[in-house]
Amino acid sequence: MAFASIYVPDFMVQAVLRGERSLCGRPVALIDGTPPIENVVAANQAASSAGIKLGMAKSQAAQFCGVGSGVGSGVEIRSRSRTQEKAAHAALLDLGWSVSPRIEDNAPDTIILDISGLASLFGDGHSIANKLVERAASLGLLLHIAIASRIEAAIHAARGFPGITLIPPGKEAKFLAGLPVRVLLPSIEAGETLQRWGIRTCQALGALPVLQLSERLGQEGVRLHELARGASVRSLVLAEPGTVFEEEMELEYAVAELEPLAFLLGRLLDQLCSRLDARSLAASAIRVQFDLRDFVDDDRQVFPATVPAPTSQGSPPALPAALGLSAALNDQPLQKQAPATYHNVLSLPVPMRDSKMLLKLLRLRLQSNPPLASIVKITLAADSAPPRAAQGGLFLPSSPDPEKLELTVARLANLVGAFNIGSPELVDTYRPGEFRMIRFVPPADESKIARRTKAATEPVEQQSESQGHRPACAFRIFRPALPARVELHHGCPARIFIRGRRGKVMAISGPWRSSGDWWREDAWRQEEWDLEIHFDVCSSRTERDSNSGMSHGLYRVYYDLTRQSWFVRGIYD
Numbered sequence: 001m002a003f004a005s006i007y008v009p010d011f012m013v014q015a016v017l018r019g020e021r022s023l024c025g026r027p028v029a030l031i032d033g034t035p036p037i038e039n040v041v042a043a044n045q046a047a048s049s050a051g052i053k054l055g056m057a058k059s060q061a062a063q064f065c066g067v068g069s070g071v072g073s074g075v076e077i078r079s080r081s082r083t084q085e086k087a088a089h090a091a092l093l094d095l096g097w098s099v100s101p102r103i104e105d106n107a108p109d110t111i112i113l114d115i116s117g118l119a120s121l122f123g124d125g126h127s128i129a130n131k132l133v134e135r136a137a138s139l140g141l142l143l144h145i146a147i148a149s150r151i152e153a154a155i156h157a158a159r160g161f162p163g164i165t166l167i168p169p170g171k172e173a174k175f176l177a178g179l180p181v182r183v184l185l186p187s188i189e190a191g192e193t194l195q196r197w198g199i200r201t202c203q204a205l206g207a208l209p210v211l212q213l214s215e216r217l218g219q220e221g222v223r224l225h226e227l228a229r230g231a232s233v234r235s236l237v238l239a240e241p242g243t244v245f246e247e248e249m250e251l252e253y254a255v256a257e258l259e260p261l262a263f264l265l266g267r268l269l270d271q272l273c274s275r276l277d278a279r280s281l282a283a284s285a286i287r288v289q290f291d292l293r294d295f296v297d298d299d300r301q302v303f304p305a306t307v308p309a310p311t312s313q314g315s316p317p318a319l320p321a322a323l324g325l326s327a328a329l330n331d332q333p334l335q336k337q338a339p340a341t342y343h344n345v346l347s348l349p350v351p352m353r354d355s356k357m358l359l360k361l362l363r364l365r366l367q368s369n370p371p372l373a374s375i376v377k378i379t380l381a382a383d384s385a386p387p388r389a390a391q392g393g394l395f396l397p398s399s400p401d402p403e404k405l406e407l408t409v410a411r412l413a414n415l416v417g418a419f420n421i422g423s424p425e426l427v428d429t430y431r432p433g434e435f436r437m438i439r440f441v442p443p444a445d446e447s448k449i450a451r452r453t454k455a456a457t458e459p460v461e462q463q464s465e466s467q468g469h470r471p472a473c474a475f476r477i478f479r480p481a482l483p484a485r486v487e488l489h490h491g492c493p494a495r496i497f498i499r500g501r502r503g504k505v506m507a508i509s510g511p512w513r514s515s516g517d518w519w520r521e522d523a524w525r526q527e528e529w530d531l532e533i534h535f536d537v538c539s540s541r542t543e544r545d546s547n548s549g550m551s552h553g554l555y556r557v558y559y560d561l562t563r564q565s566w567f568v569r570g571i572y573d
Contacts, residue, residue, distance in 0.1 A: 002125060003236075004113040005154035006132060007144040008092060009162075011109035012042040015088035016078050018140035019249060019267065023076055031058050032080040047075050083248035083377075090246065091139045091275050097241050098135060098278040099128065104151075105239040110158070112151055114236055129164040138274050148172060153230040156202075159183045172230025177203035184227045190220050202228035245283075246381040247271050254293045254374035261375065262363055268380045269355040269362075276382060282351030284385035286358060288365075290342040291377035342371040349441045350402040351385040357403050364410045368418065409440055430516055431524060432558075432569065433477065474573040475556070481567035484557065493531055493557065498568055507532035511559075525561040528569070530554060 008014055012030055017023050027046035031038045038058040050064055052075055064075040089108045096103040099122070102114035115128055122128045125147040136143045146157035148167035153176060157165045160179035167175045179202045181194055193216070199205050205228040213221040226232045247268040255261050269286075276282055346365055352358065388402070413421050422437040487495040496503045510529035517523045534552050554572040559565075 001149055002115050002147060003151050003154045004115050004145060004147045005158040006111050007158035008109040008141055009144055010044045012080055012085060013044045014141060015085040016081055018088055019084050027075040029061055029075055029077050030080045031077060041080055050075050081250060083250055087247050094275045094278045095136055095139060102236060103239055104236045125166055135278055151234055152227055152232040156183050176230050181205055184224055186224055190217055243384050244381055245272055245275050245384060249378045251376050254376050256374035264378060265362055266359045269358050272380060272382050273353045273355040276353045281384040282353045282387040283382035284348055284351045285383040286346040287381040288344045289379040290371050290375045292342055292371055292373040293376050349406050350388045352403050360407055361410050364414045368414050430514060475570050476573055477570040478568060481569050484566045484568050486566045493529060496533060501535055503533040503535040505531050506534050526558045528558040531557050
């Protein structure tokens with residue numbers, strides 16, 4: 001058995017740096033507490049070298065920020081972010097699952113992997129460790145990795161040694177000998193006792209007689225003695241992999257503009273897609289949640305409480321762009337309070353993990369449906385799904401890329417409205433010509449496209465023979481219906497005038513009366529006729545050009561009882 005322990009040094013600091021890559025390599029200190037009592041709770045090595053100490057007050061730490069705003073070589077001070085720590089821990093778990101399905105969630109900054117049997121996939125232990133370091137860099141994390149045959153020995157070696165450490169079986173005590181006792185995480189009382197005894201290293205602790213140690217420190221002394229010698233043996237406590245990936249960001253200042261919001265969304269989407277890529281997954285939907293500030297707060301007025309007076313032309317003036325995420329906010333009742341949160345779901349036609357494409361789709365969605373107040377917290381969640389796998393035929397026409405097609409559809413929906421673009425679907429009603437628009441989803445299997453293409457290009461005679469029946473008569477609908485003027489004879493159409501052209505009714509069938517939706521404002525009542533019409537011969541070229549669409553044939557004509565008018569619905573082909 002072989003186990004790899006992954007430890008993230010300065011975990012709280014790295015969680016913040018993961019969201020602010022510009023601070024990498026800079027001295028950073030984190031403060032926490034309730035103002036005005038805020039103390040330093042974490043600092044990286046560069047900040048400690050500059051003089052930052054844990055427990056230092058915020059006012060004392062501010063003296064190390066340098067001149068002015070602290071930009072430059074001074075220490076950068078940030079507030080501790082538990083939401084970013086949660087996201088960093090989730091990214092650490094995804095890193096482990098990208099290599100092994102058996103991992104243990106030991107601590108927020110530590111996980112253990114069972115790497116037995118992975119040599120055929122990734123190579124030896126050193127190759128596996130290098131692969132983990134490489135993937136962690138894409139997630140914004142720096143790691144210490146130790147590989148050993150015993151779990152506890154690997155954990156303590158990862159906490160005590162930088163970089164990659166390989167411990168051969170049976171050599172645990174030798175490798176752990178030089179580590180300080182604090183890596184074993186003793187209790188405060190036990191640590192103070194060992195300090196008074198002069199026990200500083202694991203080698204010194206392991207040399208103590210275990211019987212006398214248990215008499216003075218109890219069972220904890222026995223446990224520490226066993227850990228110091230690397231003799232502790234236990235099994236992994238397996239963690240269950242999650243299916244929802246989430247990234248959060250709390251904002252120090254409220255955001256009320258689309259451009260800075262898009263910059264923050266792009267950063268979170270990059271982190272989400274990196275985690276999905278580490279798990280070999282893609283996103284089937286992106287769930288957006290914004291925590292909103294009220295319209296009017298104590299510091300500044302994000303939206304005006306009342307709409308300005310109309311202009312001289314009588315129309316209300318447009319609000320400045322700095323007051324909202326979109327011009328659509330001009331139509332919102334600004335005197336009302338905004339909801340506490342904003343929710344939106346971006347459903348994707350195919351699973352994808354392209355952060356730039358997802359950002360473009362989110363921007364279009366926010367332009368058409370903006371939040372009603374400034375944003376103080378951003379939460380993005382991705383529903384995971386297996387990535388799209390498609391193989392096109394060698395002799396088949398290539399279909400459009402689903403990702404680019406979805407972006408084009410989203411842009412059109414932003415222009416014409418989401419309900420005016422999509423795929424038509426028939427409605428279960430007798431209302432003539434009724435249909436609705438549903439979301440357009442490209443077919444996942446190109447073989448279906450090939451079969452439809454073959455059926456469309458096959459001659460009608462072959463289709464009839466293969467299907468065993470004669471071809472049906474087609475009906476070509478005019479959209480919109482053509483207005484007409486009809487002359488009646490004994491209650492039946494005798495002559496008809498369409499587009500300035502006169503036709504004589506040669507045969508007639510009908511009427512068929514239908515009505516429905518009487519409870520709606522657009523209720524319909526119609527009388528339909530099938531008419532065989534012969535049109536008069538055009539006397540001039542101008543008339544032939546203007547009426548080129550009308551010819552002898554069988555037409556469907558109806559009388560709208562609501563509008564008291566005649567219309568031509570279509571022609572039978």
